[in-house]
Amino acid sequence: MPLMMTGLSYGCIGIGLWFWLWGTWPLLGDRSVLYKLHGLSVSDTLGSMLIIVGLLLKIPREWPLLVLALISLAIWNTVLGYVLAYCSAGGTDSSGRTVTASYGKLLTPNSSQSSKPGEMSHDG
Numbered sequence: 001m002p003l004m005m006t007g008l009s010y011g012c013i014g015i016g017l018w019f020w021l022w023g024t025w026p027l028l029g030d031r032s033v034l035y036k037l038h039g040l041s042v043s044d045t046l047g048s049m050l051i052i053v054g055l056l057l058k059i060p061r062e063w064p065l066l067v068l069a070l071i072s073l074a075i076w077n078t079v080l081g082y083v084l085a086y087c088s089a090g091g092t093d094s095s096g097r098t099v100t101a102s103y104g105k106l107l108t109p110n111s112s113q114s115s116k117p118g119e120m121s122h123d124g
Helices: 003-028 033-058 060-089
Strands: 098-102 105-107
Touching: 003 033, 033 060
Parallel strands: none
Antiparallel strands: 098 105
């Protein structure tokens, strides 16, 4: 393997590891959990993809498996990002009422008042 390819391979792996560590650092902050998870998932995806590209440069005979890993990683983490965004933005519950997420607690628009007699609120 030429020296330039080896250096590029190790460079991609090193930058990928740096992204892993960089995404883990904000977990110590005091932002919302969903913000922390978003940052972690983005940096973890980029880091993992760079590591796989580095491995692809290092062992090109395994390209079908490594390309499959790249595609799977991109699809899985994109779907996970949409799920996190949906959870943080809110949605509707099974009865069609609007629900918003706030610090891990589900709230309905009039959560202190029940919509039906005898129904409990969802304040938790």
